[in-house]
Amino acid sequence: MEQKIELSQEIRELANIYKAMGHPVRLYILQKLSQMNSCCYSGDLVDELPVGRSTLSQHLKELKYAGLIQGEIEPPYIKYCLNRKNWEKVKTSFHKLFKEDIAI
Amino acid sequence: MEQKIELSQEIRELANIYKAMGHPVRLYILQKLSQMNSCCYSGDLVDELPVGRSTLSQHLKELKYAGLIQGEIEPPYIKYCLNRKNWEKVKTSFHKLFKEDIAI
DNA sequence: TTTATGTTTCGCAAAATAACGAAATGATTT
DNA sequence: AAATCATTTCGTTATTTTGCGAAACATAAA
Numbered sequence: 530m531e532q533k534i535e536l537s538q539e540i541r542e543l544a545n546i547y548k549a550m551g552h553p554v555r556l557y558i559l560q561k562l563s564q565m566n567s568c569c570y571s572g573d574l575v576d577e578l579p580v581g582r583s584t585l586s587q588h589l590k591e592l593k594y595a596g597l598i599q600g601e602i603e604p605p606y607i608k609y610c611l612n613r614k615n616w617e618k619v620k621t622s623f624h625k626l627f628k629e630d631i632a633i
Numbered sequence: 634m635e636q637k638i639e640l641s642q643e644i645r646e647l648a649n650i651y652k653a654m655g656h657p658v659r660l661y662i663l664q665k666l667s668q669m670n671s672c673c674y675s676g677d678l679v680d681e682l683p684v685g686r687s688t689l690s691q692h693l694k695e696l697k698y699a700g701l702i703q704g705e706i707e708p709p710y711i712k713y714c715l716n717r718k719n720w721e722k723v724k725t726s727f728h729k730l731f732k733e734d735i736a737i
Numbered sequence: 738t739t740t741a742t743g744t745t746t747c748g749c750a751a752a753a754t755a756a757c758g759a760a761a762t763g764a765t766t767t
Numbered sequence: 768a769a770a771t772c773a774t775t776t777c778g779t780t781a782t783t784t785t786g787c788g789a790a791a792c793a794t795a796a797a
Contacts, residue, residue, distance in 0.1 A: 536657040544657040551652030553640040577638050
């Protein structure tokens with residue numbers, strides 16, 4: 530009665546996105562960017578978050594890799610913003626996850 | 634200019650929830666439970682998912698621990714359903730994350 | 738061209754996660 | 768009481784994640 534499925538590319542990608550969101554520092558950054566509806570600088574973040582510069586840089590890298598944020602060089606700073614295009618995608622898939630559920 | 638904050642309990646909890654959602658097997662289970670708007674058995678899942686019984690059990694345990702699902706003993710099976718109360722909480726916080734954004 | 742500034746990469750150590758099979762548990766049936 | 772069935776826990780291994788400081792990289796200012 531083995532009818533093992535291969536987990537779809539779609540679900541694996543979505544899981545990766547949730548994984549990227551699954552750390553308090555990264556979630557804080559996303560929340561901040563989302564709620565301000567604007568951008569911020571690594572230097573600002575490192576002052577308020579309880580991690581060192583290199584660690585923060587790693588988290589930003591992961592968020593970038595997951596496609597959730599993007600960085601623009603604005604010397605001497607780097608300005609980070611949400612990746613709007615992918616952010617929409619996340620919203621859509623989340624909505625889909627709740628498809629048969631009560632509307633949000 | 635150090636104004637380090639302590640990440641709030643709220644954000645840490647929410648991050649834990651996303652972390653729990655951040656694995657394809659667990660996301661598949663949640664999606665299934667959400668979309669069917671019903672419940673399922675561990676035995677059904679192990680037949681379709683590409684992991685062993687003990688591994689699946691671990692994933693179910695994590696989802697339970699994160700408060701996303703609940704298991705009811707229905708001998709000789711265990712029936713798993715969404716934890717509706719917490720599920721609503723997840724939806725709310727997700728919505729909040731998108732607060733200043735275009736409505737879903 | 739040296740110095741300063743903001744950020745990232747490197748190298749490492751500690752902790753957490755994912756996966757498995759074997760053994761244990763709990764409940765039911767023989 | 769023994770056998771059966773569904774599921775979980777245990778013990779282990781391999782991999783990934785998290786975090787740090789030191790060093791490297793840019794870029795701009797002196």
